[in-house]
Amino acid sequence: MHLFCTCVLSVSLLTACPLVSASVSNSFKDCSHFFYMQTPPAGMKGADLRRVCQTYADKLRYATLYDSSRRLPLYSAYIFKKSDGRRRMDTPWMYEPQLVSDDETGNMRALPLTEDTPPLIEDSQAVLEDYTDAVEYKRGPLNPDLHQSEPDDKSSTYTLTNVVPLITHFLDTSWSPYLDIIRRRLNNFCHGKSFMVTGVTVSGGTLRRDNRDRLAIPKHLWLAYCCPRFDHNSPYEVRFMFPGYGGYALNEHTGHGVVEVPLKTLESFLKSQTDVDLTIFYKGCLSESTFRKKRDLTSVYYDGLHSRG
Numbered sequence: 110m111h112l113f114c115t116c117v118l119s120v121s122l123l124t125a126c127p128l129v130s131a132s133v134s135n136s137f138k139d140c141s142h143f144f145y146m147q148t149p150p151a152g153m154k155g156a157d158l159r160r161v162c163q164t165y166a167d168k169l170r171y172a173t174l175y176d177s178s179r180r181l182p183l184y185s186a187y188i189f190k191k192s193d194g195r196r197r198m199d200t201p202w203m204y205e206p207q208l209v210s211d212d213e214t215g216n217m218r219a220l221p222l223t224e225d226t227p228p229l230i231e232d233s234q235a236v237l238e239d240y241t242d243a244v245e246y247k248r249g250p251l252n253p254d255l256h257q258s259e260p261d262d263k264s265s266t267y268t269l270t271n272v273v274p275l276i277t278h279f280l281d282t283s284w285s286p287y288l289d290i291i292r293r294r295l296n297n298f299c300h301g302k303s304f305m306v307t308g309v310t311v312s313g314g315t316l317r318r319d320n321r322d323r324l325a326i327p328k329h330l331w332l333a334y335c336c337p338r339f340d341h342n343s344p345y346e347v348r349f350m351f352p353g354y355g356g357y358a359l360n361e362h363t364g365h366g367v368v369e370v371p372l373k374t375l376e377s378f379l380k381s382q383t384d385v386d387l388t389i390f391y392k393g394c395l396s397e398s399t400f401r402k403k404r405d406l407t408s409v410y411y412d413g414l415h416s417r418g
Contacts, residue, residue, distance in 0.1 A: 136160060140172045143186045145304040145335045146391035149174075153183060153385060161205060163217075165265035171252050174308075175270050177208055179325035180235045184308030185251035185271055189334065190258040191296050194289055197254050197263035205270045208233040217268060235269045239323045243316050249275030249330070251307040253288050273309055273327050274316055279365040283358055284330060287367040291334065291356075294347060301338030301397070306389055307331065310382040312360070329382060331357040333372055335394035353394030 140162035141147040149160075149172070157178035163171050171187035201219040209229050220226065226236040240248060250272050254263035275284065295303045312328035333355035343351070355375035358367040370378070372393055379387050 137162065137172050140169050143169075143172045143188060143304070144306075144391075145337075145394060148391040149186070150184065150306060150308075150387055150389050152387040158183070159208060161207075161270055163265055163268065163271070165217075166261050168261070170262055170265040171271075173251070173270055175205075175208065175234075176325070177233060179311065180233075180239075180323065181273055181309065181311070181325045181327070182251055182270055184306050186304070186306045187252040187256070189256050189292075189295050189299070189303040189305050190262060192255055192258045192292055194255045194292055197260065197267070200264040200267040202237055203268040204230055204234060204236065205268065206230075208270070220269075235272070235324050237269070239316055239318055240274070242318065243274060245276060246274040246316065246326075247277045247280050248272040249280050249284065251309075252305075255288060255292055256305065273330070274324055275327070275330065276360055276362055276365070278362055279358070279360055283365045283367055287332075287356060287358070291332065294350070295334065295336065298340040298343040298347060298351065299336035299338070300340060301336065303334050303336040304390065304394075306333050310379065327360045329357050329359055331355065331375060331379065333375060333389045335372075335390045337395065338397040341398075352396040353390060355389070 137144065137149050137160050141149070144150075153174060155176065155178075157176055159175045159177055161173040161175050162169055163173055171185055173185045174183045175181075176183050203217050204220050205217050209232075220230075220237055226238060230236060231238070240246060248269070250266050252266050252271055254266045257263045257266065308331055309327035310329040310331070311325050314326040315322040316324040316326060333353065335353040337352050339351040341348075350369070353372045354369060355372050356367045356369040357375060357378060359365045372389060376387055376389060379385065
């Protein structure tokens with residue numbers, strides 16, 4: 110069903126303070142720097158997929174591939190920032206007006222503080238009311254604030270285009286601790302940028318409200334990172350997890366332990382679940398030393414040509 114409406118929101122909503130702005134289009138051109146080698150994951154297609162360049166305080170923060178028909182982000186891509194793991198507690202939840210209407214200006218706004226969210230918003234995306242009676246679920250961020258260091262970067266993650274419904278027990282006992290493990294690992298052993306992609310597979314189940322299907326429920330949550338410049342003297346137990354590695358877990362009450370795997374294994378697992386031949390990182394994420402060796406070999410080759418000439 111086509112979920113985008115060309116009607117405009119009420120004047121009061123349109124004139125609200127634009128805390129966040131974002132860009133929605135058919136490409137990630139404006140925010141390609143959040144992807145390794147400026148190359149988004151390849152393989153996901155669909156008429157209802159929207160590419161959102163999330164911007165907060167006039168600065169691009171991360172990128173989200175949003176499935177408007179399921180009211181669910183399929184993945185968010187961001188750059189990990191060394192962090193103490195503290196969470197931001199004072200940021201209001203926000204929504205994306207451009208998912209309401211293609212004619213919108215692109216400024217994300219705080220959700221209205223009323224009992225009922227205007228239908229033009231809730232028809233196109235998740236709203237807070239979708240979680241009110243979903244007592245077994247919490248809003249689980251794909252780009253988590255504990256992977257960011259600056260207050261504004263943390264605040265930009267509190268938008269409903271960046272969260273998915275997760276079983277509370279799974280989020281609290283498996284996924285959140287795993288995110289903290291990744292935070293500590295990258296804090297300690299990644300010496301440059303770490304490109305992150307966190308996404309979902311879809312179960313077919315939905316959260317319902319007022320006898321309507323509202324949100325698709327993820328079957329799995331997955332994460333992958335690519336850190337081209339890393340500590341080659343890191344302990345043996347983590348050395349093989351660079352330059353890139355990943356993990357996935359089942360969004361259920363039981364059996365939801367995180368399985369950490371090489372990137373190729375993660376891509377194979379995702380294909381088995383979605384029938385999508387997904388490539389997460391360009392050339393599978395190459396280490397900086399690999400580029401250096403290729404550059405040196407090229408230089409030797411051309412030097413040889415010149416010497417023979």
